[in-house]
Structure formats: structure tokens, C-alpha cells
Amino acid sequence: MSRPHVQKSLNNNMLEIMAWDLMELMTTENDYNQHIRRFLNILLGDDPDTAHLELIDSNNMQDVSLRDQLMQLVQESLSRSDEFLYRVSESRDRVAFAIEQRTQLKSQLDKVAANATKRRD
DSSP states (O other): OOOHHHHHHHHOOHHHHHHHHHHHHHHHHHHHHHHHHHHHHHHHTOOTTTTTSOOSOTTOHHHHHHHHHHHHHHHHHHHHHHHHHHHHHHHHHHHHHHHHHHHHHHHHHHHHHHHHHHHHO
């Protein structure tokens, strides 16, 4: 490859950096997501560690109403976190695909350049 801008583009590691950053973002968001899930399980009474605790007085309608509002907010937060994880995962998959395509293109260009050199000799 005699064109420096092509060589520079093919050897640039920005895609790998993006893939790494996206993986770090997914890891951080997944940790957050797990905390939200645990909190929701506690609110629902499905957490084995806290199931024996009476966190909400079920006879007090105001407490029940507040709990329901809180559960709705937590469920919305969980849903948004799940969607964010899905979108980041999709983005990382596409960046990984672009890295693979670039690697294949680089290999093909190297073969063409090697053949061209052989023909000149």
C-alpha cells in the first residue's frame, strides 16, 4: 500500500479502543442493573435475605400507594437500563464487525500488494 492515508486508516486502533470502552460501559451498567433488580426484588418481597422483614405496612393504604409508585419508578429504571445495555451491546457488536471487516480488507490489500510486487520483479 503506497497511500499513507489508507495505511494510517487501516492501522488505526480507534475501533479497538471503542470496543474496549463499550465493554467497560456494559460492565458498569450491568452492575447498576443488578442493583436495581435486587432493589425491585426487595420491594416485591422476593428477596430471600429480606423476605422476613415487613418493609411496608400493608394495612396502611398510603404506604401501599407509595410502594406501588416506587415500584413503578424502579421498574421504569430497570427497563431503561435493560434497553441501554441492549443498545450498547448492539453497538459493540457492530464495532467488532467493523474490526473484522478492516482486518479482512487489510489482508486482501496486503495480498494484492505482494502480487503486484512479484509481477514487477
